[in-house]
Amino acid sequence: MKILHIIRSCDPKAGGPIEGVTQLSKCYKELGHQLSVVTLDLDDADFVKNQTLFEVFALGSGKKSTYGYSKKLIPWLTLHCHEYDVIVINGIWQYHSFAAHRVLIKAKKPYYIFTHGMLDPWFKRAYPLKHLKKYLYWWWGEYPVLRDAKQVLFTCEEEKIQARESFWPYRCQEQVVSYGTAGCIGDQDLQKQLFLETYPQLQGKRYLLFLSRIHPKKGVDLLIEAFSKVYSAADDTILVIAGPDQVGMQSNLTQLAERLGVAEKIVWPGMLSGDLKWGAYLNADAFVLPSHQENFGIVVAEALSANVPVLISNKVNIWREIVEDNAGLVANDDLVGCESLLSQWQHIDDVAKDNMRVNARVCFKNRYEITKASSFLLGLFEG
Structure with a gap:
């Protein structure tokens, strides 16, 4: 065709x-x-x-x-x-x-x-x-x-x-x-190494990853404020906010981080692609997307493919599937909800986190792997 x-x-x-x-x-x-x-x-x-x-x-x-x-x-x-x-x-x-x-x-x-x-x-x-x-x-x-x-x-x-x-x-x-993506591809060890070499301040650090457009609907301001409340100065967890600044929000967000005292705990890599993007996922402790609106969320599927649990709002429209597969955590798209996501994740033990990482990959394979999506669409077109 x-x-x-x-x-x-x-x-x-x-x-x-x-x-x-x-x-x-x-x-x-x-x-x-x-x-x-x-x-x-x-x-x-x-x-x-x-x-x-x-x-x-x-x-x-x-x-x-x-x-x-x-x-x-x-x-x-x-x-x-x-x-x-x-x-x-x-x-x-x-x-x-x-x-x-x-x-x-x-x-x-x-x-x-x-x-x-x-x-x-x-x-x-x-x-x-x-x-x-x-x-x-x-x-x-x-x-x-x-x-x-x-x-x-x-x-x-x-x-x-x-x-x-x-x-x-x-x-x-x-x-x-059906909809989805090809998921994590390439040499994962090299991708992880490349990302940490490019951003050496993350070496040996645990970080939460936001990777999407920096846009009002994505809830980045909520994320920064919730992060400042949950992760104290004594905690060495870092927040990585990666993505293109399409509407000029980043300067206001960096000022917000400074007012809240967490500017030194946030890394802004800009838009990531290729091996750098996959390295960012693979090294992450969890992926965070507190969006006010998200019809699907390709980045959520990408995170799942890299065995990364997802912490998302209930305005990301695939949130029910995430809950059903125990592949992450879900809360409201407000400050209380975002704090809840980060706080819950902070207090989950390592065994439970490892189980959720396994579930993340299974969720991706069963629901969002692109070959299934393409076969579905072709069947629809040919029908």
């Missing part, structure tokens, strides 16, 4: 959606299928020019806009959409989904769409004015995209349920699909 994914950006800094596409492309290729990607990136972007896993058609206009308008997208899709057996739209609220719907309906070409958590009601509560603007757009812009899709794909049951609560009218063909 020839499969086309339409997505706002293939920049790795954009987070989980493009990582999911990347992982699926590897599996599709091994099974003899071809995946191509249309994006609204500029064609001279390094991450476009250096992409070797799949063909990228970058049609960006160069204008700085989160909406991502491009006059090239509709003509390109009109000319090429019939060349593909399957078309998947990734994400909503941006020009690529609106334009794709406009072309594909006219061409009578069926399509699937991943909402990637963008219908979560948390956004309605957190940004009420923005939600009102979205409501005006919903009627004529985004609702038809979902209504007319062959299937709207959700990465877990919780995401599907939550999506029903944000906008009205809401009618679509819902489908929960």
Whole structure:
């Protein structure tokens, strides 16, 4: 099959959606299928020019806009959409989904769409004015995209349920699909060594790892405050906060850490990838993600694959599976909940922690390993 994914950006800094596409492309290729990607990136972007896993058609206009308008997208899709057996739209609220719907309906070409958590009601509560603007757009812009899709794909049951609560009218063909990642690959001993050599201040230290975009919805401020309350100056545990600072939060967060007296106990590596990223996971005592909203959490699956227990909020939509498999701890996405996560972990004995590490890997293999996800999706597309 020839499969086309339409997505706002293939920049790795954009987070989980493009990582999911990347992982699926590897599996599709091994099974003899071809995946191509249309994006609204500029064609001279390094991450476009250096992409070797799949063909990228970058049609960006160069204008700085989160909406991502491009006059090239509709003509390109009109000319090429019939060349593909399957078309998947990734994400909503941006020009690529609106334009794709406009072309594909006219061409009578069926399509699937991943909402990637963008219908979560948390956004309605957190940004009420923005939600009102979205409501005006919903009627004529985004609702038809979902209504007319062959299937709207959700990465877990919780995401599907939550999506029903944000906008009205809401009618679509819902489908929960398997989703995941390839997990920890490579020489783990070398990866662990590389990370500690790169960040020697972590040698011989126990650390908690946050690895995700630094964004208001991720609860990083809660994490720093909870860390300051649970881990005293006498405790040598370190907090590693790794990820791209997309909205300029880090300076405020470092000031918060200074006010709370824990600035010396926090390491900020920035965005990690490849062996450095896996080394960060493999050396971690636990992974922490106190998000206010997370439709799936590729980084949670990655941590599980590296035998790392996950300490997450109950707004990470796969939290029920984590509890069921005893692969980590779950609490509310507030300061009390975040403190509870860290305090519980601090007081768990080593035997229980080791058992949870084993459970983490089993949870990953049974639920989130990418070959199962790709087989599920291919079966859906071929059905």
